[in-house]
Amino acid sequence: MTEAEFVSSDKIKAALGGRNVYIVTDSNVAELYSDLFFSVRCTVIDAGEHSKNLYTVGGIIADMVRCGCDRKTTVIAVGGGVVGDTAGYAAASFMRGVDWINVPTTLLAMVDSGIGGKTGVDVGGYKNVAGAFHMPKRVLICTEFLRTLPEREWLCGCGEMIKHALLDENIFRATFPAIDKLIARDGETADKLIVMSARYKESVVKADFKEGGLRKRLNVGHTVGHAAEKLDDFRLSHGEYVALGIIAEMSMFRERISADYFDKAVGMARAVCSNGFPRLKAEDITEAAKGDKKNADGKIVVMLPTGGGNVEEIALAPEEFKERLASCLSDL
Ligand code: ADP
Ligand code: ZN
Numbered sequence: 001m002t003e004a005e006f007v008s009s010d011k012i013k014a015a016l017g018g019r020n021v022y023i024v025t026d027s028n029v030a031e032l033y034s035d036l037f038f039s040v041r042c043t044v045i046d047a048g049e050h051s052k053n054l055y056t057v058g059g060i061i062a063d064m065v066r067c068g069c070d071r072k073t074t075v076i077a078v079g080g081g082v083v084g085d086t087a088g089y090a091a092a093s094f095m096r097g098v099d100w101i102n103v104p105t106t107l108l109a110m111v112d113s114g115i116g117g118k119t120g121v122d123v124g125g126y127k128n129v130a131g132a133f134h135m136p137k138r139v140l141i142c143t144e145f146l147r148t149l150p151e152r153e154w155l156c157g158c159g160e161m162i163k164h165a166l167l168d169e170n171i172f173r174a175t176f177p178a179i180d181k182l183i184a185r186d187g188e189t190a191d192k193l194i195v196m197s198a199r200y201k202e203s204v205v206k207a208d209f210k211e212g213g214l215r216k217r218l219n220v221g222h223t224v225g226h227a228a229e230k231l232d233d234f235r236l237s238h239g240e241y242v243a244l245g246i247i248a249e250m251s252m253f254r255e256r257i258s259a260d261y262f263d264k265a266v267g268m269a270r271a272v273c274s275n276g277f278p279r280l281k282a283e284d285i286t287e288a289a290k291g292d293k294k295n296a297d298g299k300i301v302v303m304l305p306t307g308g309g310n311v312e313e314i315a316l317a318p319e320e321f322k323e324r325l326a327s328c329l330s331d332l
Contacts, residue, residue: 007140024087041069064090071095071098073099074101075101079104089120105146106149107157110198111201112157141198158272159221159242160239164196167305219303222242225242243269244273247266248332289318299317301315
């Protein structure tokens, strides 16, 4: 398991200027950080999820061949989750696998998607169905990149950071009093919490290789979150739906959680997503949640944080899921 290194922009420049490297980035990052991309061996993919496909991977690999890359070439991904997933997959495939370095430039990629060695692309409208576990040799996190990150992408990362706070008591203690500063992008606060959040994700990934199943707790907020995201046509960022999912799922099982913990946890999630819950019907959310990959035996699974970093796995019949959701939906 690669441990992320927290570095300054000089270290990023040095890595990108290394011998026998091939860089992949996206159009937004290339424009904002043009000084970084002096190397001629570079693919700039169109920014956005639509680029996460096999054609892009093919384009990267073809260009690597044209540029004379070989088995010793190191691919460096500089960008958000789309660049990391796509370039990582190209690195996993090129000549049956070459080394790669991940340089995440979004908050989400720094604390979540950029950690764990999952690479892959969407095929035929299905997300991440072609992929490989291909651990990057290095993960270089430079939080200076975040200065240019749009607000929506910032909140996206904050949603997953709140989730990590519910999974780990130390992170909770550090995040709860600092939530407004984090949302307001206070540099010192954010830097400290980003390290904690990234390290937490690393620890879960590392433990899961041996224990199995631990990664499941990362699905807190995602049962309702994913369903709402699909039904709402991705209007908000993924992390905002996770925050909304946390509010909804904790409200559905309020009787299992202390009032104090509920108020604090939901308060943090609301700070991330102040828009309120989208106008969706409990029936539709239930229908969408039925397709969740965590489910088994026709039941819908919710991972419920109950305080102190504990998570309860609750499997319930779709009818009960719908009733519980319907009874709290109007208060969300
Ligand atoms: P994510 O990391 O959220 O999974 P993307 O890779 O799609 O997703 O990145 C989200 C958006 O943020 C893209 O439009 C990308 O070009 C842009 N982006 C990535 N890093 C930065 C940055 N440091 N500053 C500004 N925009 C960025
Ligand atoms: Zn997520």
